[in-house]
Amino acid sequence: MFAKFRENMGWVHTWFGLVFGFILMAVFFFGALSVFDREIDRWAIPETRYDPQPMPSFDKMLLPILQTLHADEAEYNSQMPLLHDSSKGPMTPRTELPAVEYWAYTTHRDPVLIMGVGFEVPHPKDPDGHNHIHGSTTIDPRNGNQFSDSQLKIGSDFFYPMHYDLHLDWQGIGWRLVGFVTLVMLAALVTGVLIHLNFFKDMFTFRAKKNLQRSSLDLHIVSGVVALPFLFFFSFTGILIWAQYHIPVYEYTLKPMNHAFEELKSTQTGLPLHPAGEYAPLASVDDMVIKAKQIWADRGMPGEVGSLSVAHLNDVNGYVSVYRAGSDRVALIGEGVHFKASTGEIMREDPPKTLLENSNEFLTGLHLQHFEHWFLRWLYVIGGLLGAICIATGFIFFVEKRKQKHAKSGVQASRIVDAMAVTTVTGMLIATVAILVANRLLPVEMANKGEWEKNVFWITWILTMLHAFWRSEAVLQAKINPAWCEQSWALVFLSITAVFLNWFTTGDHLIKTMFLEPYWAVAGVDLSLLFTALMAFFAAKLLTRAAQKQHPDMIRIGAHAS
Amino acid sequence: MVKSFIVCFWFLIMKKNISALHIVSRITAASVGGYIFTYGLSAFFIALAVVIGAAFDQAQMGFMMLAILVYLAAFLWAFSSKNLTKVWLILFGGGGIMVVAALGLQSLNLAGS
Numbered sequence: 001m002f003a004k005f006r007e008n009m010g011w012v013h014t015w016f017g018l019v020f021g022f023i024l025m026a027v028f029f030f031g032a033l034s035v036f037d038r039e040i041d042r043w044a045i046p047e048t049r050y051d052p053q054p055m056p057s058f059d060k061m062l063l064p065i066l067q068t069l070h071a072d073e074a075e076y077n078s079q080m081p082l083l084h085d086s087s088k089g090p091m092t093p094r095t096e097l098p099a100v101e102y103w104a105y106t107t108h109r110d111p112v113l114i115m116g117v118g119f120e121v122p123h124p125k126d127p128d129g130h131n132h133i134h135g136s137t138t139i140d141p142r143n144g145n146q147f148s149d150s151q152l153k154i155g156s157d158f159f160y161p162m163h164y165d166l167h168l169d170w171q172g173i174g175w176r177l178v179g180f181v182t183l184v185m186l187a188a189l190v191t192g193v194l195i196h197l198n199f200f201k202d203m204f205t206f207r208a209k210k211n212l213q214r215s216s217l218d219l220h221i222v223s224g225v226v227a228l229p230f231l232f233f234f235s236f237t238g239i240l241i242w243a244q245y246h247i248p249v250y251e252y253t254l255k256p257m258n259h260a261f262e263e264l265k266s267t268q269t270g271l272p273l274h275p276a277g278e279y280a281p282l283a284s285v286d287d288m289v290i291k292a293k294q295i296w297a298d299r300g301m302p303g304e305v306g307s308l309s310v311a312h313l314n315d316v317n318g319y320v321s322v323y324r325a326g327s328d329r330v331a332l333i334g335e336g337v338h339f340k341a342s343t344g345e346i347m348r349e350d351p352p353k354t355l356l357e358n359s360n361e362f363l364t365g366l367h368l369q370h371f372e373h374w375f376l377r378w379l380y381v382i383g384g385l386l387g388a389i390c391i392a393t394g395f396i397f398f399v400e401k402r403k404q405k406h407a408k409s410g411v412q413a414s415r416i417v418d419a420m421a422v423t424t425v426t427g428m429l430i431a432t433v434a435i436l437v438a439n440r441l442l443p444v445e446m447a448n449k450g451e452w453e454k455n456v457f458w459i460t461w462i463l464t465m466l467h468a469f470w471r472s473e474a475v476l477q478a479k480i481n482p483a484w485c486e487q488s489w490a491l492v493f494l495s496i497t498a499v500f501l502n503w504f505t506t507g508d509h510l511i512k513t514m515f516l517e518p519y520w521a522v523a524g525v526d527l528s529l530l531f532t533a534l535m536a537f538f539a540a541k542l543l544t545r546a547a548q549k550q551h552p553d554m555i556r557i558g559a560h561a562s
Numbered sequence: 563m564v565k566s567f568i569v570c571f572w573f574l575i576m577k578k579n580i581s582a583l584h585i586v587s588r589i590t591a592a593s594v595g596g597y598i599f600t601y602g603l604s605a606f607f608i609a610l611a612v613v614i615g616a617a618f619d620q621a622q623m624g625f626m627m628l629a630i631l632v633y634l635a636a637f638l639w640a641f642s643s644k645n646l647t648k649v650w651l652i653l654f655g656g657g658g659i660m661v662v663a664a665l666g667l668q669s670l671n672l673a674g675s
Contacts, residue, residue: 001580001584001585001588001641002580005642008641008642009638009641009642011641012638012641180593183630183633183634183637186630186634187634187637187638190634190638191638236630239630240626240627240630243626243627243629243630244622244626247600247601247604247626247629249601249604249605249608249622249664250618250622253601253605253661253664253665253668254605254608254609254618254664254668256668256672257609257612257618257668257671257672258618260672261612261617261618261619265617265619354620356620356623356624357620357623359627360623360627363627
């Protein structure tokens with residue numbers, strides 16, 4: 001494109017980084033929050049503030065509940081018309097779909113248990129496809145009480161999906177977009193290093209006291225270099241987790257080959273791929289769990305059950321898979337033992353993993369980090385936030401480099417970029433704290449409470465964006481947008497409010513959650529909110545001082561331009 | 563506001579005497595072409611690995627790790643290469659040819675088993 005290689009790389013870095021950086025901000029920030037998704041859930045649903053529990057009895061507690069579950073209404077309404085073959089008669093009503101699979105999953109951080117049922121579409125258009133509609137519930141494993149769906153798990157069901165699909169469900173556009181922007185992140189990291197390769201001393205210089213353009217560039221480079229291994233690793237593994245869906249050769253070009261492989265694998269493992277169509281009851285799953293635990297103990301790796309599933313329910317070909325929780329290593333779950341569902345006899349023990357499987361599991365497992373390691377967990381948060389800092393300072397540098405020139409020529413670009421930066425830095429934080437405040441203010445018995453909380457999040461975020469654009473005229477005069485400072489104050493106020501609301505509505509104040517009856521999930525969220533308030537307070541103070549110091553000449557230039 | 567943003571973008575391009583069409587062509591080659599090339603290469607090597615005896619899931623798992631780096635390299639190459647026609651030919655053409663070759667390997671494999 002340009003004559004010099006470095007110019008080309010600089011162009012890619014600037015423009016792709018700018019356009020997709022706003023999305024990357026959300027991916028990195030909500031990724032950092034997702035590290036503590038379960039803990040945020042505890043904060044948001046006070047009834048679940050008790051210790052993590054092991055997998056309860058399947059026969060006595062889980063099965064009776066699973067038998068009462070129905071397919072999720074939203075999923076039924078969107079999927080059923082797509083999967084059902086209308087030439088074979090009307091659609092089977094939602095509550096009459098036959099259950100064909102059960103699952104339950106828990107980790108060392110889960111006081112609650114999530115479990116669900118897969119229902120089969122009786123007359124599918126594509127008999128070879130995955131014709132399942134699902135239904136799930138959350139229970140208290142101590143007594144089997146179900147939690148209402150209107151109580152949103154803000155951490156694991158809102159912030160976490162925000163990290164990987166931005167809640168853009170339509171046609172899977174969200175996770176596809178996140179995949180592409182993550183590739184852009186990789187490209188930005190590589191081009192960033194290439195641009196500055198010859199200025200090695202750039203990489204370790206931070207002139208905090210120099211002008212904003214200089215210090216924002218320094219911070220951009222320092223955060224990028226310090227966190228480079230982290231950022232590259234997480235971007236790479238983030239794509240890897242979804243890679244086969246991003247490059248779905250198994251589903252299109254090589255579908256017959258994959259199909260043949262699935263059939264072959266099924267005959268090798270003895271685990272049937274399809275139901276036989278002949279009824280068989282379900283034997284005691286608790287007995288199978290005891291056997292599986294015995295097998296793990298015999299191998300010198302005793303452990304808890306992480307995941308349980310029943311395939312081809314009520315069929316002769318049905319089987320039960322019991323997986324060991326991976327709290328003590330990188331893999332999520334493993335050491336699967338499979339039992340014949342009707343008799344409880346062992347059909348297969350998963351063989352040791354191949355080198356390739358182990359490496360893949362290590363890479364994706366380190367990203368998903370379901371293991372028990374609290375120090376590493378905090379390092380992840382810091383790494384994720386460093387990523388966000390790196391991207392945000394990139395925006396600031398873009399603006400600072402151009403705003404004098406734009407102020408003279410009347411070009412609006414730096415004004416827009418600056419307003420978007422406000423939206424994705426302070427605006428995003430405000431929306432995040434706002435959903436927590438809404439969670440504490442809205443009454444528990446409110447129908448669709450969770451939906452309203454989500455609405456508060458989106459509306460607040462849009463309001464911060466409107467505010468940022470409304471106040472952005474200052475940038476046209478080469479001054480700092482006052483929205484930065486104003487939104488910092490809003491963040492101080494909201495964060496402190498959230499902590500107090502938690503205290504008033506649940507009685508769990510910090511002295512209690514830290515010292516009297518330590519409950520670190522809630523204390524951690526409260527402390528993080530207070531830390532956010534403190535940082536926002538300093539930011540607001542600094543911005544106020546900077547605004548007072550702004551050079552009068554620049555205001556004249558701006559006045560002239562407008 | 564969006565308009566002025568585009569004007570600024572345009573200004574940047576014009577200053578360097580590069581046509582907008584050229585930029586759009588680069589971006590398309592990098593993102594779409596890079597993707598098609600990666601898809602084709604993945605399909606071809608997974609099929610090839612299965613033909614010479616690897617299990618499908620293992621071949622897929624192994625090549626996905628490489629595919630990410632292939633896409634990244636193709637993406638950056640599309641912006642740095644002097645000859646844009648060559649970029650288009652290799653990324654789109656090469657990707658297409660490898661998909662066809664993968665289909666060929668697949669039918670060979672399925673007919674043989």
